Structures are given as C-alpha cells and as structure tokens.
Amino acid sequence: MPRSILFATAASLLFASAAPAAAPPFDTPAKTAILVDLSSGAVLYAKNADMRMPPASMAKMMTTEVAFELIDQGKLPLNKMCTVRPETWQKWHGPAAGSTMFLSVNEQVSVENLLHGIVTLSGNDASVVLAECIAGTEQAFANQMNALAKELGLTNSRFCNSNGWPDEGCTYVTARDLATLARATVERHPKLYKQFYNKPSFTWGKTLGSGQAITQGNRNPILGKVPGADGLKTGHTDEAGYGFTGSAEQNGRRLIEVVAGLDSWNARVQESTRLMEWGFNSWQAKPLFKAGQQVGSAQVQLGSDAEVPLMAPRDLAVTIPAGLTVNQPVRMKVRYQGPIAAPIKEGQEVAQLVIMTGDTGEQVVPLVAGADVGQAGFFGRVWLGLKQLVGMA
Numbered sequence: 001m002p003r004s005i006l007f008a009t010a011a012s013l014l015f016a017s018a019a020p021a022a023a024p025p026f027d028t029p030a031k032t033a034i035l036v037d038l039s040s041g042a043v044l045y046a047k048n049a050d051m052r053m054p055p056a057s058m059a060k061m062m063t064t065e066v067a068f069e070l071i072d073q074g075k076l077p078l079n080k081m082c083t084v085r086p087e088t089w090q091k092w093h094g095p096a097a098g099s100t101m102f103l104s105v106n107e108q109v110s111v112e113n114l115l116h117g118i119v120t121l122s123g124n125d126a127s128v129v130l131a132e133c134i135a136g137t138e139q140a141f142a143n144q145m146n147a148l149a150k151e152l153g154l155t156n157s158r159f160c161n162s163n164g165w166p167d168e169g170c171t172y173v174t175a176r177d178l179a180t181l182a183r184a185t186v187e188r189h190p191k192l193y194k195q196f197y198n199k200p201s202f203t204w205g206k207t208l209g210s211g212q213a214i215t216q217g218n219r220n221p222i223l224g225k226v227p228g229a230d231g232l233k234t235g236h237t238d239e240a241g242y243g244f245t246g247s248a249e250q251n252g253r254r255l256i257e258v259v260a261g262l263d264s265w266n267a268r269v270q271e272s273t274r275l276m277e278w279g280f281n282s283w284q285a286k287p288l289f290k291a292g293q294q295v296g297s298a299q300v301q302l303g304s305d306a307e308v309p310l311m312a313p314r315d316l317a318v319t320i321p322a323g324l325t326v327n328q329p330v331r332m333k334v335r336y337q338g339p340i341a342a343p344i345k346e347g348q349e350v351a352q353l354v355i356m357t358g359d360t361g362e363q364v365v366p367l368v369a370g371a372d373v374g375q376a377g378f379f380g381r382v383w384l385g386l387k388q389l390v391g392m393a
Contacts (some may be wrong), residue, residue: 024282042363044318050059056235059164078112083134092125100207101126120202127163174259198230221269242268285317303342309370344373
C-alpha cells in the first residue's frame with residue numbers, strides 16, 4: 001500500500017515570500033505546451049498538456065530512444081551496417097517524402113550514421129531504415145516503440161510508425177508524454193545524448209550531377225539562441241502544425257519544454273525560445289539534498305534488513321519563483337509503495353520525494369536505495385511471521 005513520511009520543515013528550507021509562492025505569469029499561442037524543471041520535477045507551465053495530438057517528426061524521439069536502449073544493453077552495435085531496401089528508398093525519397101537524409105538504394109549505412117540522420121537531419125528515410133534494421137519491419141519496430149513507451153510511463157501515446165508520418169490518427173502523443181520521453185533520453189542515456197544531440201549540422205549523400213556532398217543544418221530552433229541548449233526534436237505537418245521538444249541546461253539546472261500546434265516556422269522559433277528563457281529567468285532552484293545524501297528510509301518486506309536507506313540519486317532542489325522576499329515553508333514527504341519487497345539493489349529507484357511550496361504544485365523527484373537488501377532466509381521469515389502474529393511489527 002502507498003506510504004508517505006512527512007518531514008518537519010527545517011529553518012534552512014524557509015524562503016522569503018510575502019504571500020504563497022505563485023507561478024510567474026506566462027502565456028503562449030501554442031495549442032499545447034509544457035515546461036518541466038528536471039532538478040525538482042516541477043511543472044513550471046502547462047497548457048492542454050494532456051491533449052492528444054499528432055507528433056509529426058517528434059515521434060522520432062521514440063525511435064531514437066528504442067535504439068539508445070538497445071545500444072546501452074549491448075544489443076545494437078553503433079557500427080552495425082543497415083541496408084537501404086529498394087522498396088524503402090522508393091517510398092522515402094523525393095520532395096513528397098518530406099525530410100530526408102538522402103540515402104541511396106541498396107546503400108550500407110551504420111547505425112551511428114542513421115542516428116545522426118534521424119536526430120540532426122530528421123530523415124524520414126533514416127528512421128524507416130533503422131526500424132527495419134532493428135526489427136525486420138517497421139510495424140514490428142512500432143510494437144517495440146509502444147512497449148518502451150509503456151515502460152517509460154507514456155500513458156497517453158501510441159506509435160504506429162517510426163517517423164511520425166501522418167497515418168489517419170493512428171499515431172498520437174501528448175505534450176506531457178513527450179516531456180517524459182525527453183527526460184528519459186537525457187537521464188537514461190547521458191553519453192548517447194551528448195554524442196548525438198546538439199550537432200549543428202551533418203553531411204550525408206551527394207547531389208545529382210555534380211556529386212557534391214550534401215550538408216544540412218539542425219532544425220533545433222533554440223540552438224545558438226538559448227545558452228546550454230542541446231536537444232531535442234522539431235516536428236511539422238499540415239495536420240500537426242509546427243512543434244518542438246527542447247532541452248537546455250544552465251548552471252546545472254536542466255529544463256525540458258514542449259510547444260506544439262503553432263502556425264509557422266517563425267512562431268516555433270519565437271515561442272520555444274521565449275518559454276525556455278522564461279523558465280530560466282522567472283524561476284530559481286534552491287538546493288535541498290546533495291547527491292548521495294540520505295533523505296529518509298523505507299520499510300522492507302521479507303528482507304534481510306527491516307529498512308532500506310533512501311538516498312538522493314543526484315543533487316535535488318526545489319524550484320520557486322525568482323526574487324522571493326518573508327519566510328515561506330517548504331513541506332516534503334517520502335512516498336513509496338510499501339513495505340518494499342526484497343530483494344532490493346543499491347541504486348534502484350524505490351521511492352519519491354514530494355516537495356510542496358505555495359501554490360506551485362507538487363514537485364516530485366526520485367529516491368534510490370542506499371544499500372542492497374537481500375531476501376530473508378527461512379528462519380528470518382519465520383521470525384518476521386511471529387513478530388507480526390504477536391503484534392511486534
């Protein structure tokens with residue numbers, strides 16, 4: 001059953017405020033938007049964040065995430081060569097096929113280069129070639145996308161193809177789910193994220209006739225405009241409008257944004273830049289716990305120990321409006337499904353720290369086990385049963 005442990009508010013967690021901490025005002029013409037502070041888990045802004053929408057090329061974030069998972073599991077080498085099938089080339093080349101990496105029929109391309117073609121160039125051809133290389137068919141790959149989406153907690157999304165091409169509504173996402181997906185990419189695959197995102201351009205393919213190499217620029221609208229910007233993915237179709245899922249990090253504080261349903265390229269540039277700048281300038285992060293610091297403990301079921309320490313997996317903070325002045329308490333509680341069944345591995349995410357301040361909503365960050373806890377042996381289980389029987393536990 002869910003358990004919560006309330007913390008007494010320490011004096012060091014009192015922030016100046018003449019009134020409850022209210023969110024600084026912001027509005028956008030985007031049909032749907034969300035801004036999340038990863039340092040605290042705070043949702044700083046949300047507009048129709050759970051409204052279903054076609055993702056357009058932002059669906060390629062999930063294609064990339066599936067590949068990243070397989071690479072980090074050792075199941076997909078970056079140097080694996082993939083073949084551009086004639087049927088795939090025929091469908092995904094030419095002006096009617098949208099963004100392209102300019103692959104050639106029967107060309108052999110490494111997974112690494114296909115990922116650059118997807119992330120930097122938004123190649124529809126690259127997405128399908130990688131999907132077929134991994135799963136045999138694009139439909140089989142879509143099944144992998146949906147399985148991973150469920151694992152990551154994307155509760156209101158479905159993927160029916162690898163590149164977000166319009167499919168009569170079969171593929172849909174929400175801004176909140178895209179932010180969750182972006183967070184998973186950043187946090188689960190930091191090395192791959194750094195390797196593939198943030199490239200200003202990529203060169204692949206040759207022009208007809210002269211055979212000149214083709215270099216295309218990254219469409220990311222906040223690269224070079226917002227300090228620390230390094231991802232993630234744009235999207236555009238007539239049905240979806242112009243959208244963007246982006247991320248930037250400044251002074252150790254990372255924000256993730258989604259804006260979608262805008263009516264022009266320029267509006268996407270303006271609104272994605274404006275929302276990200278508002279997030280950094282109108283909010284501030286205040287530290288709570290250092291990485292590796294114990295935050296609390298949780299009860300363990302049938303374990304070699306009765307409790308497991310709960311640790312901060314990284315520096316944890318609370319996000320509050322900038323420039324607060326008069327004391328305002330920050331309340332915290334540990335939340336977990338418990339008692340937590342043994343065995344438990346050190347570093348395993350087993351609980352959450354819920355932070356509350358003013359009317360800015362709950363801010364939720366993960367807590368991890370600070371030690372291994374094995375299963376209780378036979379006599380240990382008997383002793384625990386006796387304790388419960390006589391009311392000692």
